[in-house]
Amino acid sequence: xxxxxxxxxxxxxxxxxxxxxxxxxxxxxxxxxxxxxxxxxxxxxxxxxxxxxxxxxxxxxxxxxxxxxxxxxxxxxxxxxxxxxxxxxxxxxxxxxxxxxxxxxxxxxxxxxxxxxxxxxxxxxxxxxxxxxxxxxxxxxxxxxxxxxxxxxxxxxxxxxxxxxxxxxxxxxxxxxxxxxxxxxxxxxxxxxxxxxxxxxxxxxxxxxxxxxxxxxxxxxxxxxxxxxxxxxxxxxxxxxxxxxxxxxxxxxxxxxxxxxxxxxxxxxxxxxxxxxxxxxxxxxxxxxxxxxxxxxxxxxxxxxxxxxxxxxxxxxxxxxxxxxxxxxxxxxxxxxxxxxxxxxxxxxxxxxxxxxxxxxxxxxxxxxxxxxxxxxxxxxxxxxxxxxxxxxxxxxxxxxxxxxxxxxxxxxxxxxxxxxxxxxxxxxxxxxxxxxxxxxxxxxxxxxxxxxxxxxxxxxxxxxxxxxxxxxxxxxxxxxxxxxxxxxxxxxxx
Numbered sequence: 209x210x211x212x213x214x215x216x217x218x219x220x221x222x223x224x225x226x227x228x229x230x231x232x233x234x235x236x237x238x239x240x241x242x243x244x245x246x247x248x249x250x251x252x253x254x255x256x257x258x259x260x261x262x263x264x265x266x267x268x269x270x271x272x273x274x275x276x277x278x279x280x281x282x283x284x285x286x287x288x289x290x291x292x293x294x295x296x297x298x299x300x301x302x303x304x305x306x307x308x309x310x311x312x313x314x315x316x317x318x319x320x321x322x323x324x325x326x327x328x329x330x331x332x333x334x335x336x337x338x339x340x341x342x343x344x345x346x347x348x349x350x351x352x353x354x355x356x357x358x359x360x361x362x363x364x365x366x367x368x369x370x371x372x373x374x375x376x377x378x379x380x381x382x383x384x385x386x387x388x389x390x391x392x393x394x395x396x397x398x399x400x401x402x403x404x405x406x407x408x409x410x411x412x413x414x415x416x417x418x419x420x421x422x423x424x425x426x427x428x429x430x431x432x433x434x435x436x437x438x439x440x441x442x443x444x445x446x447x448x449x450x451x452x453x454x455x456x457x458x459x460x461x462x463x464x465x466x467x468x469x470x471x472x473x474x475x476x477x478x479x480x481x482x483x484x485x486x487x488x489x490x491x492x493x494x495x496x497x498x499x500x501x502x503x504x505x506x507x508x509x510x511x512x513x514x515x516x517x518x519x520x521x522x523x524x525x526x527x528x529x530x531x532x533x534x535x536x537x538x539x540x541x542x543x544x545x546x547x548x549x550x551x552x553x554x555x556x557x558x559x560x561x562x563x564x565x566x567x568x569x570x571x572x573x574x575x576x577x578x579x580x581x582x583x584x585x586x587x588x589x590x591x592x593x594x595x596x597x598x599x600x601x602x603x604x605x606x607x608x609x610x611x612x613x614x615x616x617x618x619x620x621x622x623x624x625x626x627x628x629x630x631x632x633x634x635x636x637x638x639x640x641x642x643x644x645x646x647x648x649x650x651x652x653x654x655x656x657x658x659x660x661x662x663x664x665x666x667x668x669x670x671x672x673x674x675x676x677x678x679x680x681x682x683x684x685x686x687x688x689x690x691x692x693x694x695x696x697x698x699x700x701x702x703x
Contacts, residue, residue, distance in 0.1 A: 211615030217242040221271035236266030239609035270316025283313030302414030318430035328427030331405040336472030341449035359403035359422030363499035366393035383496035423469040429521035438463040441519040446547035458519040459509035468504040477508035516542035517555035526588040530627040532698040535561040538579040632696040645678040
């Protein structure tokens with residue numbers, strides 16, 4: 209197999225319009241002499257591309273189709289969210305001056321059921337303290353960058369570290385402060401908006417910016433489920449810098465307004481000094497916050513991905529498949545030895561998450577470099593996978609990347625082994641199934657009337673699955689009949 213779109217420079221995002229039009233964003237990262245500045249491209253049917261926008265603030269981390277336009281998340285210094293009108297060609301800034309110049313950036317937007325824009329804002333640091341690792345980071349190479357901004361009121365502990373700066377000098381540095389500075393123990397910092405390591409939201413025009421939740425280190429991928437819940441991938445804390453953390457995986461979280469996700473003192477619901485996060489020599493990191501009791505209870509993840517997998521963006525499996533409702537998550541892969549000790553490659557693949565029990569399942573492997581975004585075609589026939597490109601790290605913590613090595617794969621959805629679901633309709637399958645005991649239930653609802661069954665589908669499923677329906681003397685429904693009713697629900701209740 210070969211990519212559908214070739215020769216892209218480190219792309220990060222894909223957006224599919226309802227009519228099937230495909231749009232792709234390049235980050236604009238200038239590795240291997242690639243042009244600096246992000247771009248938005250329209251993909252033609254033959255796989256060629258047409259440039260719509262250029263010179264965007266790099267890295268461009270998100271591209272979302274919404275109401276005949278594209279919403280673009282620009283990392284940059286500072287971060288920015290813009291909207292490109294596909295009809296007029298006008299590009300308008302919606303939000304500007306978002307936190308920037310640090311380890312992570314402004315991430316992708318997801319449109320909520322309240323018709324607001326939700327987005328993740330990455331942390332400025334690995335674990336709350338600026339250290340010499342920022343100088344080592346091949347995508348930053350700067351130690352004197354912005355400090356993290358708390359989203360909730362915090363009180364600082366007496367934590368401080370003595371580190372060596374790039375000039376060889378010994379410097380004392382602390383949490384939520386610029387390099388070489390520290391706050392007095394017990395300092396109280398007020399929560400702010402915008403903050404870092406958080407989820408924020410605003411109106412579609414960028415107004416009324418507000419904090420949703422804080423303490424999620426780098427929520428790179430966001431997705432709203434059909435029931436309105438917002439979920440996010442979080443990239444776990446690395447083995448680097450002043451407060452290195454060992455064996456920290458990436459996580460999948462449900463995002464709840466007003467919740468605290470634990471960063472920088474709790475990771476995946478566990479304290480940073482938990483045995484699993486200690487160094488091979490047993491060294492544990494100290495807390496840098498002194499007011500845990502004043503903060504919301506720490507949220508626990510829905511699941512943990514493999515350590516170093518780098519879970520990024522995701523999509524929900526559409527109704528035509530047996531796995532409808534499950535998630536397909538792209539895993540960018542490890543960034544060792546930049547972010548951890550050397551080891552075999554991890555990630556660089558797609559995984560399926562079963563949303564009924566939040567279990568993780570492997571999918572077939574394809575010969576791409578680093579998948580970073582994924583989308584289904586409107587008819588569900590194809591899966592588009594964005595491949596960031598050839599991008600590796602050396603023992604000296606340099607990046608070896610190959611320009612024009614990124615692309616987009618267009619894969620028949622069947623190749624992901626999701627199993628196409630047999631179509632189920634109310635008139636052909638569901639009404640005849642219930643007709644035999646319809647009269648016994650008429651006091652409550654008409655089981656052969658579409659609207660009655662559609663509105664009460666969850667209750668009906670609970671009853672037929674638990675033995676409460678059909679009433680005696682009728683025999684219980686078979687597992688195949690119950691599955692057929694579930695399939696009808698997954699397929700969107702077709703008539």
